[in-house]
Amino acid sequence: MKIYLIRHGEPDYAPVTNAGYTGFGRDLSSLTKQGVLQAQHCAEQPIFNEVQLILTSPYTRALQTATEIIRRHNLPSQVELGLHEWYPDKSGWQIKNCHQAMAAYDEYTTNHGQTSNTQDWDYETSTDIRHRVQAVFDKYQRYQCIACITHSEVIRQFGDWQRIGYCEVKVIQQ
Template sequence: MKIFLIRHGEPDYTAVVEKHYVGYGRDLGGLTPAGIKMAQQCALRPELQQAQLILTSPFTRAMATTLEIARQVAAPVKVELGLHEWQPDRTGTLIENNDQVLKSYTQYRRTPHSRPADFPYPYETADEVQERVKAVFAKYADHYDCIACVTHGEVMHQFVNQDKFDYCEIQTINYPN
């Protein structure tokens, strides 16, 4: 199955910062006006017309990107929990601010495949991210030849040997490879 991995558009966290949302609350941030334009331009890419289904992360920035893509691509949309971004704290209860997220991410980048036993935040390892996303893809592999998947940079990194992804960048992979 061919998969178009698409990073979401430029996020806007203004409203969630104003409401003092932390942890999962930050994932409710939408797109900037530029992020919406990026998604609209992405939607015009001719290869996306091959997609028989559009899968999206449940995070607002990904769903807002998907909305713009779905306006141009004649394919059904399905929200998949397993396509969410990397988790700095798998419990969802220990991290209270962005400094702690950065500390978790810094350690993750040092040791992506294992968590030090004494590290205070049980972040998701790279292997866990990959397995979570592969489980989503496996549900569709027997039913579709080509899907689009709107997700996040760290998720894409697990399948494409690249560290950074532009907003609305598309990378093509085959599953299973």
């Protein structure tokens, strides 16, 4: 199966920040105007002529990106919880603000996505991410080609890509 991994468009965190949302509340961020344009431009790519299904993360920025693609191509879609972004706090209670989330991410990257004996944060490891997302892909093996709208840290688990731009497309074979 061919899978096009597509990062969502540029998010606008200002509304959720101004509303005082933290934790999962930040995942309600929609796209900026530029992010919408990025998604519309992505939708123009010829790859969608072979795509049979769009899978998308449940986060607003991914859903809005998928909407622009679906609107142009009238493709079937499925929201998959397992395509969410990396968890900086598996308990859901430890991290209270974006500064702590960034500290957890710094620790995650310092440890190359793995745990260590000295870690301060209970984050999801790169192995955890890969297993979670692979379980989603395994459900769709009957398709020859799908597109998956998700997040940069998820995409990184399936290739040697350091920097992934908004609405950038990567391809893998399963």
